[in-house]
Amino acid sequence: MAEENIIFVGKKPTMNYVLAVVTQFNSNNLDKITIKARGKAISKAVDIAEITRHKFIQTAKYDKINLETEVLQGEHGESNVSSIEITLKRQ
């Protein structure tokens, strides 16, 4: 999957990411986009996917939802953080 098909969710407002997803779908005429997030940003990733689906691209369905655990190297050793990958596919 090319990098342009992946949106990484961070600390910006939810609607910034929704706009990024919608823009990718429309300008680049993609049929699949994956939204990735870790830790507390997981809730925001779900919001982004749901807002995109309900308000902007009604033909988008969930193609795949993966949950995983990533091991991060921090100052105080390793820590585990959950992650989500939500793939939206336009019909």
Add this chain to the structure above:
Amino acid sequence: MAEENIIFVGKKPTMNYVLAVVTQFNSNNLDKITIKARGKAISKAVDIAEITRHKFIQTAKYDKINLETEVLQGEHGESNVSSIEITLKRQ
């Protein structure tokens, strides 16, 4: 699905819910359990599922993951909130 197969995630610490999931799997000998959460608790629900799978019940796989939007009636009118339902199935 009987009520005992569903764990609703709220404000308690993550490990309380992990313990509830593991207990349901083991004491009641269930093969499927669904973890439900809304809004900011969604990240916690993913943590609970991942910790259960990695540390306690290694044979549990994801059977189904649903994302939805619920409409809540509040003091200031309606508001939308995202929700997740994660179903773990023991092989």
